[in-house]
Amino acid sequence: MKYTTIRVSVEDKKKLERIARLIQAKSLVQALRFALEAAEKELGKFKGNIEQVLSSLKYARDIGPTDAEKVDEYLYGGE
Numbered sequence: 001m002k003y004t005t006i007r008v009s010v011e012d013k014k015k016l017e018r019i020a021r022l023i024q025a026k027s028l029v030q031a032l033r034f035a036l037e038a039a040e041k042e043l044g045k046f047k048g049n050i051e052q053v054l055s056s057l058k059y060a061r062d063i064g065p066t067d068a069e070k071v072d073e074y075l076y077g078g079e
Helices: 010-023 028-045 050-059 068-076
Strands: none
């Protein structure tokens, strides 16, 4: 097996360490493998058009505090 070195930010290393603790990994390499396998599985599940999803975010806006009972009003307008 061949090896390489990668550089990650301190924040990403801390995230990887948290994952390692959660899955009780013995090393950061095991945690990284777990994270990569999980990401590959999730990416394989997505069947939509990511560009369309991202482009729809340009219409997003903050509507302030909300009440879950009024979800239809927030989505479709009206009183």
